[in-house]
Amino acid sequence: MSNIILIGFMGCGKSSLGRFISRDGYQLVDTDDLIVQKERRSINDIFESEGETYFRDIETQVIAELAAQKSDRLVVSVGGGLPMREDNRRYMHELGTVVYLRASVATLKKRLAGDKKRPLLKNTNVEAKINELMSKRQSTYEETADLIVDTDDKRFDAIYDVIRKAIQ
């Protein structure tokens, strides 16, 4: 399928770049938004009342449903933890080209300072948490991606140019 799947750490710009790409005739889908719609409560509420595993199971349902729809010209922004499950990686590859938006810890730290939306960053040292999660996830992001784009200090149009050329 000719879809673009954006993966990467929280704060790497998946949703914003997704919105930018959607202006080029792609339909934007955000797995976190689908989960909020399905559950009719916020991601914070889901984590708080049901725990992380429940959230991860819904993530898998959502990405499986998307792959089953066989839609074309979607740009799919997926939650930062979604690529960590093997099934999810398979569904993403069924959907299309998987693009890792790589950002440095310094950039992520700047973007995530003061964040209130993300349960994993609550009541914790944000920099230490970013380092901890990145050390667990970075290699999976890199191995999963069909294309890796370094996004630090790059504008959306420059990032999208790289993606467009790669999928032509």
Ligand code: S3P
């Ligand atoms: C998470 C990332 C979030 C959201 C949830 C868990 C993660 O999505 O799915 O808070 O485990 O990295 P974003 O990457 O869009 O912030």
